[in-house]
Amino acid sequence: MEFKDRRDAGRALxxxxxxxxxxxxxxxxxxxxxxxxxxxxxxxxxxxxLDVLVVRKLGFPGQEEYAMGAIASGGVRVMGEADAGWPVSARELEAVVAREQAELVRREQRYRGGRPPLDLAGRVLILVDDGLATGATMSAAVQAARAGYPKQVIVAVPVASTEAVQSLSALADEVVCLFTPEHFRAVGLWYQDFTQTSDEEVDRLLA
Incomplete structure (x- = not known):
């Protein structure tokens, strides 16, 4: 299965x-x-x-595409189970967290504007991303969403690794994933067009 672009994947999802x-x-x-x-x-x-839940991946220094964890709105931080065994010092970790926290705040201010915090209590939340590799980012999102006391949390993605689906299944009430390739490697490989989404496109779609 391959998607033309993110909009095509959204229609299928x-x-x-x-x-x-x-x-x-x-x-x-x-x-x-x-x-x-x-x-x-x-x-x-x-x-x-439609609204946004801002989450930032914590990438390894020098290998930012690989997640050692993630942070989300509300002070949520999720770290990989094996992070203690990886060569990242506490100082390096906090530098990454500080950088990504600053970007998280910037995005929240831009995308949410002056709108008040989301009222999630008693609602059915469908958390959507373009794909899951490690699942760390979505794990942080689920935990942030749970803090708002929703009725149900559903994770929905077009494509994901088997490992990510398994880990998210333990956190969310339901995981909807269209495709779990046997040899996953990266989210972008399953899209014909995986051009980075711009702030301007986000603004336009939220409007």
Whole structure:
């Protein structure tokens, strides 16, 4: 399975979430930036409101594409189980956290503007991203969402590694994933067009 782009993936994912179309209390939360075009299609198809839940991956120094953990709104920090055995000093870790925290705040201010914090209590939350590699970023998102006392938390992605789906299944009430390749390697390999989503596109879709 290969998706043309994130919007195409969102339309396919929406079909798998059809049971939630028109149901009250459903809120689609995108993980910016790449999750926003996917989530926009899901929200449009389900007739549900769309918002963002800002999460930042904590990449290894010099190998930023590999996640050693993630942070999310509300002070949530999730670290990989094996991080203690990897060669990253406490000083290096805190430098990464400080940098990503600053970017998290910047994105929240830009994407949310003057809007108040989300009221998640009693709602069905559908957390959407363009794919899951390690699942660390989505794990932080689920924990941040749980802090708002929702009724249910559903993780929905077009593609993911088997390991990520297994780890998220222990955290979320449900995981909807269209494709778990046997040889996953990277999210972008399963898209014909995986051009980075810009702040401007996020602004336009949220508007």
């Amino acid at each position: 929406a079909k798998a979430l059809e049971a939630w179309r028109g149901r009250p209390g459903v809120l689609v939360l995108a993980l910016p930036r790449g999750g926003v075009p996917v989530a926009w299609e899901v929200a449009r198809a389900l007739g549900a409101p």
